[in-house]
Amino acid sequence: MNARTIAALSLTTLFFVGGAWLLLNRGERAAASTGGATDIPELGMTRVERGKYLVTSVGCDDCHTPLKSGANGPEPDLARRLSGHPDFMKLPPAPAAAGPWMVSAAATLTAWSGPWGTSFTANLTPDPETGLGSWTEQNFVQTIRKRRHMGSGRPLLPPMPAAFYANFSDYDLKAIFAYLQTIPAIKNRVPQPLPPLDGAQ
Amino acid sequence: MQPAAQRRAARRLPWLVTAAALVSCAQAEGPAALPELLSETGLFTPGSVGEIDPLNLPFAPQYPLWSDGASKRRWIRIPQGAAIDARNPDAWQFPEGTRFWKEFSFGRRVETRYMERLADGSFRYATYVWSEDGRDARLASAAGVANVETDGGSAHEVPSESDCRACHEGRRSPVLGFGALQLSPDRDPNAPHRERVTDGSVDMAALAARGLLEGLPDRLLSDPPRIAGRSPRERAALGYLFGNCSGCHNGEGPLAALGLDFDQRVSAPEPPRALRSAVGKLSRFSIPGAEQTLRVAPGEPQASALAFRMGSRFPASRMPPLGTRLVDDEALELVRDWIENDLAEVPNTHGERP
Numbered sequence: 001m002n003a004r005t006i007a008a009l010s011l012t013t014l015f016f017v018g019g020a021w022l023l024l025n026r027g028e029r030a031a032a033s034t035g036g037a038t039d040i041p042e043l044g045m046t047r048v049e050r051g052k053y054l055v056t057s058v059g060c061d062d063c064h065t066p067l068k069s070g071a072n073g074p075e076p077d078l079a080r081r082l083s084g085h086p087d088f089m090k091l092p093p094a095p096a097a098a099g100p101w102m103v104s105a106a107a108t109l110t111a112w113s114g115p116w117g118t119s120f121t122a123n124l125t126p127d128p129e130t131g132l133g134s135w136t137e138q139n140f141v142q143t144i145r146k147r148r149h150m151g152s153g154r155p156l157l158p159p160m161p162a163a164f165y166a167n168f169s170d171y172d173l174k175a176i177f178a179y180l181q182t183i184p185a186i187k188n189r190v191p192q193p194l195p196p197l198d199g200a201q
Numbered sequence: 202m203q204p205a206a207q208r209r210a211a212r213r214l215p216w217l218v219t220a221a222a223l224v225s226c227a228q229a230e231g232p233a234a235l236p237e238l239l240s241e242t243g244l245f246t247p248g249s250v251g252e253i254d255p256l257n258l259p260f261a262p263q264y265p266l267w268s269d270g271a272s273k274r275r276w277i278r279i280p281q282g283a284a285i286d287a288r289n290p291d292a293w294q295f296p297e298g299t300r301f302w303k304e305f306s307f308g309r310r311v312e313t314r315y316m317e318r319l320a321d322g323s324f325r326y327a328t329y330v331w332s333e334d335g336r337d338a339r340l341a342s343a344a345g346v347a348n349v350e351t352d353g354g355s356a357h358e359v360p361s362e363s364d365c366r367a368c369h370e371g372r373r374s375p376v377l378g379f380g381a382l383q384l385s386p387d388r389d390p391n392a393p394h395r396e397r398v399t400d401g402s403v404d405m406a407a408l409a410a411r412g413l414l415e416g417l418p419d420r421l422l423s424d425p426p427r428i429a430g431r432s433p434r435e436r437a438a439l440g441y442l443f444g445n446c447s448g449c450h451n452g453e454g455p456l457a458a459l460g461l462d463f464d465q466r467v468s469a470p471e472p473p474r475a476l477r478s479a480v481g482k483l484s485r486f487s488i489p490g491a492e493q494t495l496r497v498a499p500g501e502p503q504a505s506a507l508a509f510r511m512g513s514r515f516p517a518s519r520m521p522p523l524g525t526r527l528v529d530d531e532a533l534e535l536v537r538d539w540i541e542n543d544l545a546e547v548p549n550t551h552g553e554r555p
Binding site for chain 2: 116117119134135136138139142145146148149150151152153154155157192193194195
């Protein structure tokens with residue numbers, strides 16, 4: 001085998017090994033190419049627009065915006081949009097679970113009771129004292145990702161579908177947070193969760 | 202180049218190219234996967250699951266983390282020829298390849314946790330669950346194990362990797378029990394669950410004598426760090442809060458915005474951050490039935506969120522929120538005594554937000 005043949009074989013080896021490396025890592029490179037941008041050009045959206053699209057598509061309002069009775073029956077109280085369970089609304093203890101009926105909810109759909117106790121939906125508006133105004137983007141991302149309050153505190157409670165929302169990409173979670181920081185701040189101190197009636201404090 | 206040398210070089214070229222490509226691939230994929238068995242991690246001498254490799258140094262922090270009464274043993278392995286960068290006494294930097302093991306026993310060995318510093322400066326976390334016959338411990342799923350039976354009859358929870366990161370990555374260094382204050386030779390005789398220092402166990406002085414603390418300020422050896430409590434009880438209480446709470450509640454991590462800081466800084470011991478950020482400060486948490494609650498109400502442990510939450514195991518109230526299922530009665534009594542007896546002179550700033 002002469003030197004020219006060996007050099008040609010070397011180049012061929014380099015081509016195949018290099019090609020294999022590029023193929024193996026294409027997913028990572030594709031992710032890197034979209035992760036750092038502030039816009040998603042192919043969707044024609046800014047980050048905040050993307051956040052609004054997600055918030056209004058995945059049902060955040062269903063539990064975090066209280067329902068009120070209106071001419072059309074129960075409807076979202078948009079003056080309190082995404083501010084969670086109203087602090088002025090004092091509730092009697094939830095009815096005991098019976099038979100297959102394990103879960104009950106207040107008429108606002110902002111207070112829920114079940115085997116875990118009673119939970120009240122959080123204030124997602126940017127109020128600094130009672131909402132997410134003092135939170136960092138990382139606090140929010142880690143809350144959803146780790147399913148714990150601020151990423152390392154108490155577990156998120158039902159009916160928050162955190163197990164599914166944990167599948168959001170970091171980009172989408174940051175987009176949701178960015179949008180939530182743009183909505184009107186509402187001062188509303190949501191009560192903390194209550195233990196089950198027969199449970200420990 | 203001579204024709205013979207050219208031919209030799211040409212013969213080697215394919216191997217060199219292939220080797221370079223393989224190295225490149227290996228680097229792109231990160232560190233090798235962790236061994237399936239604890240006995241293959243380097244903790245023990247080869248062929249043993251009981252004899253610790255003499256290169257692994259045992260240590261015992263003076264303010265241990267409460268883990269439902271588990272008895273613990275810990276070791277560090279510093280790569281040969283390397284040393285810890287100890288210039289900053291509040292954030293020792295560990296060389297690449299440093300490994301830690303922490304063994305939890307409840308009558309028998311149940312779990313051994315593992316941390317390793319990687320080339321990029323990050324740490325990886327894993328845990329190994331012991332077989333009931335003690336023959337070896339097997340790598341647990343990253344999701345953790347909800348219930349592992351112990352000899353005492355209670356169930357032990359093996360943490361998920363996410364829970365490991367929740368506690369270890371909320372502070373300036375992910376290594377929580379191995380630093381200037383935790384390994385100070387001036388150990389606190391009143392620390393809850395203080396551990397006996399065994400033969401061969403290393404503290405800061407022993408590490409320095411072995412040349413393993415590079416750049417350690419001399420004053421830390423002549424005047425070893427200790428918490429400046431106004432009484433032995435306060436020193437122990439603040440030490441407990443440092444060892445058990447400051448991983449999350451400190452002034453620089455993700456929860457800094459809460460303004461609750463149980464950290465202790467060797468480099469700047471005064472003023473006491475724990476007192477300033479907790480005593481008389483309004484809590485976001487309210488004790489059931491109370492309109493508002495202080496984090497620590499001087500003289501009133503029953504009205505203090507700190508004592509209430511330490512004594513709770515309801516998931517939404519309990520502190521700490523993970524890593525334990527049983528209330529630490531000894532520490533709770535200490536903290537209640539401290540609030541009741543040592544804080545009477547502290548100005549009460551009722552209602553002030555942190």
